Amino acid sequence: MKSRFHSSLRAVAAAALMLGALGAQAQDKPVEMKFAHWLPASHPLAKLGFEPWAKSVEAASKGSIKVALFPAQQLGKAADHYDMARDGIAEMTWVNPGYQAGRFPMIAAGELPFLIAKPGPGSAALDQWYRQYAATEMKDVKFCFAHVHIGTFHAKKPITEPGQLKGMKIRSANGTVAQTMTLLGATNVQVSAPEARDALDKGVADAITFPWNSIVSFGIDKAVKFHSDMRFYASDFVWVLNKPWYDKLAAGQKKVIDDHCNNEWAGKVGGAWGDEEDSGQAKLEKTAGHTIVPISAAQLDVWKKAVDPVYAQWVKAADAAGNKGQAALDDLRKELANRKAGN
Template structure:
C-alpha cells in the first residue's frame, strides 16, 4: 500500500516534469537577425536608433532573437538595401526609398520640399500616414516603420535665391530633390551619402543637400563653408524585414518584432536622430570658417513658389498608381499638423 508521503513525492515529481516540459516548450528557438545599413558604425543614428532597437529586441525576446548589425554597406550598396531584405541577404535593412526614384511614389510624399518640419513629430506623422499604403507599395517585404531627416543646402558659395541654382551641380538627397533641382535648372549629381564628400572635393558637385550633423559625421564640413538656414527638404527612410524570416518566427518572437515595428518607435527614432542632426546647426554656427546663410521672408516665399510644380507632379504620379493623390496629400498635411510636424 502506498503511503501518503510517497504519493505526495510522486505527484511533486510528476508536476516538476510537467512544468519542465512546458518551460522547454515555451522557450523559443534562438534565431539570428542580420540588420544591414549603410551608415558608418559611429553615425548618430547607429548609436541612437539601430543599437537601442537591437538591444530592446534582444531583451524583450529574452535573448531568443540575436540582432547582428552590419554597417557601412558591408552586405551591399546603399541603393540595394530594399532588395536585400526582400531576397533574404539580410533579415532587416534600413532603406532610403528615394535612392530608387520612381519606384516608391507614395512614400515620396515625405520628400516634398518645405512640407515636413521638426523630425520627431514629422516621423510619427509620416509613419502613421504611410501604414495604409505600405502593404500596396512595399508588399514583398514586412514594413517595420518610417522616419525622416530634414536638411538644407551646404555649398562652396552662399545660396539665397532659387534662381542661383541654374547651372549648378547639386548632390541631391533623393529622387524628389533631384526632380526639384532639375526644375530649377541645376544638374543632378546622384551619389549616396557615403560618397558625397568625395563628389564635393573632386569638384563633381558645387553643393549638397544634407542634414546638419551628418555634414560633420561624413567629413563634408571640410569641403563646404556655407549653409542655407532653412528646412528645405526631407528624406524618408524605412526599416523593412524579410517576410519568410518573419513568418518563420514563433508567436512570441513575432509579438516582440511587432512591438518594435510600430508608430511609437517611428517617433522615437525620428526624434532622437532628428534632435542630434539639428544640433549640428549650432555646431556649424560656432565653428570657424562656416557661415549660416540667413533668408528674408521674401526669399523664403520665392523658394516655396518655385517648388510648387513638384507638388502637382507628386499628385499626378500618385493618382496614376490608383490612389487619389490630392486626398492623400491632404491627409498627410492633416497628420503633420495634428502632431506638430509641419514645416
C-alpha cells in the same frame, strides 16, 4: 468552503497556464537577425536608433532573437538595401526609398520640400499615414516603420535664392529633391551619402542637400563652407524585414518584432536622430571658416512658390499608382498638422 476550493483550483490552473506560456517563450528557437545599413558605425543614428532598437528586441525576446548589425555597406550598396531585405541577404535593412526614384511613389510624399518641419512628430505622422499604403507599395517585404530627417543646402558658395541654382551641380538627397533641382535648372549628381564627400572634393558637385550634423559625421564639412538656414527638404527612411524570416518566427518572437515595428518607435527614432542632426547647425556656426547663410521670410516665400510644381508632380505620380493623390496629400498634411509637425 467549496467555493474557496474551486477558486484555488482556478488560481492554480491560471498560474500553470502562465508558466507554460513563459516557458514556451523561453524555449523559442534562437534566431539571428542580420540588420544591414549603410551609415558609419559611429553615426548618431547607429547610437540613437539601430543599437537601442536591437538591444530592446534582444531583451524583449529573452535573448531568442540576436541582432547583428552590419554598417557601412558591408552587405551591399546603399541603394540596394530594399532588395537585400526582399532577397534575404539581410533579415532587416534600413532603406532610403528616394535612392530609387519613382519606385515608391507614395512614401515620396515625405520628401516634398517645405512640407515637414519637425523630425520627431513628422516621423510619427508620416509613418501613421504611410501604413495604409505600405502593404501594397512595399509588398515584397514586411514594413516595420518610417521616419525622416530634415536638411538644407550646404555649398561652396552662399545659396539664398532659387535662381542661383541654375547651372549648379548638386548632390540631391533623394528622387524628389532631384526633381526639384531639375525644375530649378540645376544638374543632379546622383551619389549616395557615403560617396558625397568624394564628389564634392573632386568638383563633381558644387553643393549638397544634407542634414546638419551628418555634414560633420561624414566629413563633408571639409568640402563645403556655406549652409543655408532653412528647412528645405526631408528624406524619408524605412526599416523593412525579410518576409520568409519573419513568417518562420515563433508567435512570441513575432509579437516582439511587431511591438518594435510600430508608430511609437517611428516617432522615437525620428525624434532622437532629428534632434541630433539639428544640433549640427550650432556646431558649424562655431566652427572657423563656416557661415550659416540667413534666409529671410520674403526669400522663403520665393522658394516655396518656386517648388509648387513638384507637389503637382507627386499628385500625378500617386494617381498613376492607383491612389487619389490630392486626397492622400491632404490627409498627410492633416496628420502633420495634428502633430504640429508641418512647415
